[in-house]
Amino acid sequence: MRTNYVLIDYENVQPKNLALLEAEHFRVKVFLGASLAKLPVDLVTAMQALGSRAEYVRISGNGPNALDFHIAYYIGRIAAEDADPYFHIISKDTGFDPLIAHLKDKGIGCKRSATLDAIPILRSLTEAPRDEQVDGVIEKLKGMPKNRPQKDKTLRTMISAWFGKKLDDASLDRVVGELVRRKVIAVNQGKVRYTLPS
Template sequence: MLKNYVLVDYENVQPLAESLDEVADEQFSVFVFVGNSQNRLSYDFVSSFQRLRGGGEYIKISGNGKNALDFHIACYLGVLAMKDPKAYFHVVSKDTGYDPLLEHLREKTIRVKRVAAIEGIPVVKFRKEISKMNPRQKGEKFLARLRKGNASRPASEQAMRSALRAFYQRQLSDEEFEQVLRFVKNSEFVSIADGKVAYAE
């Protein structure tokens, strides 16, 4: 599973404690950049931060220079991207001044995005979307993707399993994954024989 690094500009955005619950599992590492004059963090926020299973760190800025915190985030972003270039990076800030740097990094194939809140992180939004769907609805969503004329269709049952996991970004439990796969395999659009997949036209 690819890692998601969340870099929070705490001078610009103060996430609610409950928003950290959205990034509490091992898939996420959270870095909170705190300004030199910010001497208090709420108990609820700190308590939620301590429950992060994927790791996290507070970075307290020592100076008061203009854009000092922004430069710290830019530095950490570069270091993390060098260490884990295939990961996803999310800068949580309403400051559009980051955008030219992030655009440059995307040109270098670094997967980075600025969001105004933790809830805006794409995988967090995707989780919320699919959490409202039952296995049948998830299967129908995957089948709709396969029915598109330009879609790459798996040719084997093993490839079908891999494609389904990738489509749902590995967010399904093993039990639910099997339920969704069973619905797909039993649909009129898909037939599987001897491990090979055929599609109705």
């Protein structure tokens, strides 16, 4: 699968659900304003969970479009290094739209979304039929062989985040129950064991 680069304009959008990006094909860059002094613990913890696939980029200097120019620079740099990238700019700033149109004209995939769960590749999981939702969860778990949740509660929290926290308790129980029924996971005294298909 092609690498999806998620470039977050943190001055504009402060995402709460980075767990949506746990799959191996995501790379995340969070762009921080030069004057930002503190970050929320939830963001830092979620970024740590992504390991080397995530990084902070503190912009140099201030100005009305300083952060936007940094994002544009990284898109150009990555596009020069990766033969088939896809970029997701997470921002409510419509000023990115002319750049996105230009990139598409040059054959480079790029889309702006106002939130993480509006990214098309992620939104499709929430809107998919029930069986495909479970298939999607399995694919995401296969994509994270080194940091799968070891506890049932943590697994449920992660699945909930993948669905943009839109699953009610009954739907979450259904997804986890189907993973057990398919023998993808076994849950014993709150601990999860994986037997994922290759």
